Amino acid sequence: MRPYECEECRKSLNSGPDFIQHQIILTREKYNKFKESQKAFTNASRFFLNQNIHTSEKSFKGNYCVREFNNGTALIRHQRIHTVEKLYECNECGKAFSTSSIFRVHQRIHTGEKPNECKECGKAFHHSSYLSQHQRIHTGEKPYECKYCVRAFSNVSAFIRHQRIYTGEKPNKCKGCGRACSTVSILTAHQRIHSGEKPYVCKECGKAFRQSSELTQHQRIHTAEKPYRCKECGRVFCCSSELSRHKLIHADEKLYECKECGKTLSRDSVLTQHQKIHTGEKGWECNECGKVLNCVIYLTWHQ
Incomplete structure (x- = not known):
């Protein structure tokens, strides 16, 4: 079955371009016979659109759904939804598109063109x-x-x-x-994690990260930026997770109590480190010099 059938003459064609060419021929014939309008048209497509204004007819109907159109070009564009016909291929990346308008928008990714500007901020x-x-x-x-x-x-x-x-x-x-x-x-x-790829590299020290958010947080070490402020005491932090942990200090309820001395702490990890004071346990050893410390933070500072 041929998918493109002309409603005017019932002629069937094999492809979209053939169908378009056929419609152009019919449009030219109609143009020569046309006497209803006294307007002058510069080309057949403008003439054909004007004729539809007079007649209000939608004579172009596809074979895939009930929608009708008043010109062949609109029908061709619509039919590609059903046929998944993609005639416009990007020379830069090879991606293909069904309409020229979508194709042109895609090309702006490569050219950097951004014609839609916000009047408020200029972005x-x-x-x-x-x-x-x-x-x-x-x-x-x-x-x-x-x-x-x-x-x-x-x-x-x-x-x-x-x-x-x-x-x-x-x-x-x-x-x-x-x-x-x-x-x-x-x-x-x-x-x-599987590929080992770390595409986000710090320009200051060369350290690489898997996620852009990790790089952003790391860069605050160099810039000393601390955008997260505690509303209770005004203390500032470089990342939201540190602020969340800090807020527990201000909470009314401290959930973790040391059985040795009765001190209450906001986190179980802090309680574990605190208890080493009583047990004498030192669980964090430096790989360089062998020194053992009772807190991983102290080990980080030591190294």
Whole structure:
């Protein structure tokens, strides 16, 4: 069966380009016979669109669904949804696309072109949808609400990732060990455990990391940046995990009590280290000089 059938003359054609050429021929014939409009048209495509304004007809119908279109070009674009025909291939990366508009947007990744600029802050994007998503930062709009909790999100991808906390969905599986991850980015970071890849390198000292967040946290050693501030006492920290541990100091309830002296501590790991004072145990040995210390932090400082 030939997938492209002309509704005008019932002629069937084998491919999209042949169908387009056939429609051009018909359009030219209609143009020559056309007397309804007194407008002058510079080409057959503008003429044909104008004729549809007069007739309000949608004469182009595909074989895959019930949708109808008022010009052959629109039908061809739509049919590619069904046929997965991808005529536009990127010379840079080889990726192919079904429409020229999507193809042009993709090319901006390689050219660096970002024509969609935010009027509020000047940040630019290569696609208008990314600009719309960004503008919600300024407007505060969060249209995607979680049905399980009170959280709302400005973009759909963050919303989907959040939902997986409750659904437990982990659709991204590691081929190396079978571990499932909730997002592609988590899977990518996990796979570097197997490959040993550490693409994020510190320009100051050359140390490499698997994740960009690890590099960002590490760089604060060099910059001395401490963006996380405790609201209770004003103390600042370089990472959120350190702030979370610190906040336990201000908590009313201290969960871990030493049976020897009655001292209460905020974490079980701190209690374990504290108890070595009473037992005399020194469990952390330096590989360089053999000195033994009773706290891993002291060992780190010593080394």
